[in-house]
Amino acid sequence: MSHDCSMPKGPDGIYPFDARGVAKRFRHAAIFGALDALFPGEIMRFCNDHDPLPLLAQIEQRYQGRVKVAYVAREPGQVVIDFLLSAA
Structure with a gap:
């Protein structure tokens, strides 16, 4: 696999989120925060x-x-x- 989740938004418009770098007790809250920040049609690569x-x-x-x-x-x-x- 060739995707690097440590890079910022790629040219494909996908926002990476590398959960491996987030302390376990904060992971779900951080993931929900990131999902809440997306606009309809945007993709977060987890x-x-x-x-x-x-x-x-x-x-x-x-x-x-x-x-x-x-x-x-x-x-x-x-x-x-x-x-x-x-979209909603």
């Missing part, structure tokens, strides 16, 4: 070291289907997910 299934359930509950989830990579030790914010 990188993590594990598949965040509880987080995905919380996102579904909180955003009621307005955040679309698309896996870019789903490998042990490296999970990359695109979160797309759709």
